[in-house]
Amino acid sequence: MNKRDRKIFASAIGVFGSDEQTRVAQEECAELIKALSKYHRVITYQSNDKRKVQRCLNNIREEMVDVSIMLDQLQLIFDFTKAELDEAREMKVRRLEERLPLEEE
Numbered sequence: 703m704n705k706r707d708r709k710i711f712a713s714a715i716g717v718f719g720s721d722e723q724t725r726v727a728q729e730e731c732a733e734l735i736k737a738l739s740k741y742h743r744v745i746t747y748q749s750n751d752k753r754k755v756q757r758c759l760n761n762i763r764e765e766m767v768d769v770s771i772m773l774d775q776l777q778l779i780f781d782f783t784k785a786e787l788d789e790a791r792e793m794k795v796r797r798l799e800e801r802l803p804l805e806e807e
């Protein structure tokens with residue numbers, strides 16, 4: 703997160719409190735889950751309605767952004783460093799890579 707975002711997020715946590723912002727994070731995660739569920743329902747039963755599919759994609763993008771904003775705030779609330787998160791992410795990506803079939807040369 704950049705300096706400006708960090709300042710704004712820290713201010714939001716200061717104004718609304720850590721408890722409230724962790725609840726907002728839960729809500730935003732739920733909204734992304736709902737957006738993904740709806741997308742699956744629409745592409746399963748209404749895939750020919752391109753406007754509806756596009757609305758679902760727009761909604762997924764918006765909820766992904768909301769979640770990413772709340773992830774940044776959770777980082778501040780729980781005082782996780784970027785290095786800690788990067789290290790944990792690298793480990794998870796490596797684990798995922800190991801589960802994939804080996805690439806053919």
Ligand SMILES: [Mg+2]
Nearest residue numbers: 730733765768
């Ligand atoms: Mg949202």
